Amino acid sequence: MAGLASRCFRHAPWVIALWLLALAGLVLAAQHAGAAYRDTVALPAADSTSAAELLPKGDTERVVITTTGTIDAARDQIEPLLRKLSDLDHVSQVVSLYAAPELVSADRRTAVIVVSFDAPADQLGPELAGELVETARTDNLTVGVSGQLAAMTVGAPNLGNAGIGLIAAAIVLLITFGSLTCVVLPVFTAAVSVGSALAVVVLLSHLLTVPKISTEIAALLGLGVGIDYALFVLTRYRQGLREGLPPGAALERAADTSGRSVVFAGVTVCLSLAGMFTVGMAFLNGIAITSAVSVGLTMLAALTLLPALLRFTGMRKLPRHSAPGRGWAGLARSVTRRPAPYAIGAVLVIVVLAAPALGLRLGVPGTGHDPPGSPTKVADTLLAEGFGPGANGQLVLVAERPDPVAADALREIVATRADVSPGPVPTVTPHTGPDDPATAELVGWLREVAGPGWHVGGAVAVQTDFSAAVTSRLPLFLAAVVAISVLLLAMVFRSVLIPLTAAVMNLLTAGATIGVVVAVFGGPIEPYLPVFLFAGLFGLSMDYEVFLISRIQEEWRRTGRTCTAIVDGLVSTGRTITAVALIMALVFAAFAFVDSRVVREAGVGLTVAVLLDAVVIRCLLVPAVMVRLGAANWWPSRRREHPAAPIPDARDKAGWIH
Structure with missing residues (x-):
């Protein structure tokens, strides 16, 4: 990591130029190729698929019209519409509402025109879909179009609200660090990497089954983790400058410590998303791949683009806050002295939030x-x-x-x-x-x-059938994601109980997250949303787990006193974890106001998951449980008098992640 960051620092103009050229090239290629999103779900063994195979292969659309008077009075407007619809390409039949009484409502104000095509909607394409909708528009009539072809014209959600989240995150960064540079660099790095990722998603739609929602989910995850990953590297770099290191040496140390943490965090998120492959649906595979691409590019940008940008900042100011606040020290001591009340309180909060999840009903909203x-x-x-x-x-x-x-x-x-x-x-x-x-x-x-x-x-x-298929495979998916997280944590901490307790707590957070989504939106909830939320939650929560436990383990290896190590770890990392979680939550919360229901659900779910995991789980429940477990936390590891070789999360005395 140090060598990569050093080379990017030395050749900063070339690195920045390559990133900007890559962004421009990918965007131009995506605009030229256009998107080929496919929201169709392949269910070969489903009863509905058998029915579709027996029906005519052509697509059928319904043009619905209503008038202020009656359908009969509007005949002069409707008959030209029938002719224009018949003239569209690939139209095999248009059933006139005047020839089929069942197509007219009882009050004769609303009617349906059935338009049949000679090919399925996915073969007809979005251009013909746009022509159909445009042709159906008629003055003095209210017209809608229902069918798979018309669904292609429903544009992607407006992500303009994401800018509000970025502004809010920038304000938190400015207050926390007191430096404009610390605001601009993480936001710029995340914007470039996510912009590149969204263009890649468009290109991948020509090769894979990529649903339209993939773009929003990729932006959601990319912006959230991108700012944080850049922030981890930047914080450790500032610490090196404060210690008097030259910029190059400070960056190498940041890459060796914080850079490794970023790689671990990014790989963990990608592996958790890969758990979606266990469901065995191309629809979900497309979401997993595109989300992983977004996370991977943000990780790469934090390790290459950010070091190059640091070459020109001349940033040498120290963090505004140089010592942990007394509040965290008081909270840490209170939790270790009375772990039971804090554990019970945290669990009660989670149970209350998770209660609505009992009414979860999966289904695709109409x-x-x-x-x-x-x-x-x-x-x-x-x-x-x-x-x-x-x-x-x-x-x-x-x-x-x-x-x-x-x-x-x-x-x-x-x-x-x-x-x-x-x-x-x-x-x-x-x-x-x-x-x-x-x-x-x-x-x-x-x-x-x-x-x-x-x-x-x-x-x-x-x-x-789609909901039933996803539900039947959920146990395998949950087991795969939990197993991935447990194995990764076991490798990092060489412990049995720490990974297992972390998995249980992640399951609690997942239940509370789903409960909040159900309480806010009701039902049905898209079958793939719990899958995505669960994979994303497990990946993101691993960051906080590693940041907190590694600091506690470092102190335990030095002293052998678990309670002392927990206090030191919480004091050193509590403010950092909550600040980083707040930044990520602000970005996620901005997506809760877009015009797409599933994006709103994902925005609300991830916002709740991040805040709940950082504040209630990592800062209260984890320390309380660790106090009760005592030395058993570290079994089968043995204490060593000196800290082990670099742990994935090193920090300065101010508690900032390096």
Whole structure:
């Protein structure tokens, strides 16, 4: 690490130029190639997939229109719309609302135009999707479009609020360090690396199954950890300057200590994200890969771009705060003297926050949660108002061997619980909305009463199967991520109980995080969100665990007194952990205000997870539990009179991470 940082420092102009050229080149390449995001979920063994294979392969869209008067009075406007829709490329059929009475609402103010294409939506592409939506717009009519093709036109969430998070983080940096340089360098380093990562995500969308949400998740993680990684290196560099080292030597020491911590932290996050591969879905694999790319580039920027920038800063001022505050010393002594009340209090806080998680319901929210004004959101609203809440959650019953007699008998049974259309392929319209648990129950009931040879399809059926597939693989995923974290901590601290207690506490934090998300957003919660939150939480919490425990272990190796080591470790690192967590939480919190539901959920979840883990877990529960465990914390290690060779987290006397 020292050699890499030294070379970047000596050849700073070239390193900075290469990073900026790489950023510009990647952005231009991404703009030229365009995004090819795929939100489709491949479920080969699912019943809904079997139904889709028996249905016509072309995509079907529904253009929903409503008027201030009646559909009949607006015929002069609707008939030209029918002709324009028929002239679109790849359109095989347009079903006129005037030829199908069931396509008109009871009050004759809302109607549906069914547009059939000769190819699936993913083959038709976003350009035709845009043409469809643009063609459907008609003066004096409120128009929405529902279907897989229309969903492609729902743009990526506006990430402008992320700038607010960066400004708030910059204010915390300025207050904490008292130096404008310490504000600009971490923010600039994170911005360059995350900008490059987002361009890479766009390019990867042409090679992998990359869902649209990957961009927001990559930005969320990259900005959060990028500022912190740069901050770790920068803090240790300042300490070297304070000790009188020349800039080059100070940077080499920072790279050997803080740089190694950054590598460990980054690799841990990436390995935790890799646990998503155990679910076995290309959809989640795309999120894992793109998120890991973002974290990896921010880690690389902290080790190369930041040292190059330091060449030109001339920064020699000391940190404004040079000694730990008395508050941390008092808290540390209080926790070690009375560990039981603090442990009980921390656990109670976690239990209260985690309680709503008992009501967790996984599912893909319907288009009613799309951004306001989007064609799919408008269509969902118009369908619900004109035809009932289940109009945008229709299901289809498909037989492997069509039998009119069996179809009529099944139609009579289903009519007791839902509306059923006539025809050889019964269309079932639930009485409840796509997000209602009763609709998911209806899917299961239909499969039971239909029996062998029949399959249930439709968007709601696909979403139900997706949720079931993720849920069935969650135990393997959880075991993989927990095992990764336990093994890594065991390698670092050569202890058995420390990794195991850390895993238990991470599980507690995960439960509280999911509980807060459920309490704030209700249901259903996207099936992949708990997977992402769990992987991200385990990766990020490892940073705080290593920062705290390594300092405690260093003191224990020197003195052999566990309580004294815990006090020293908490005094030395408490302010640092909480400051770093606050910076990361401010960035995450900014994403809680974007116009995408799943991004808001991720922003709220990670904000709660970071603050809860840093304040309640690491500063209260971990010290309290360690006091009770005593010398057993370090088994099978033995105390040595002198500190071991460099631990991944070294600190100066002020408690700042190096």
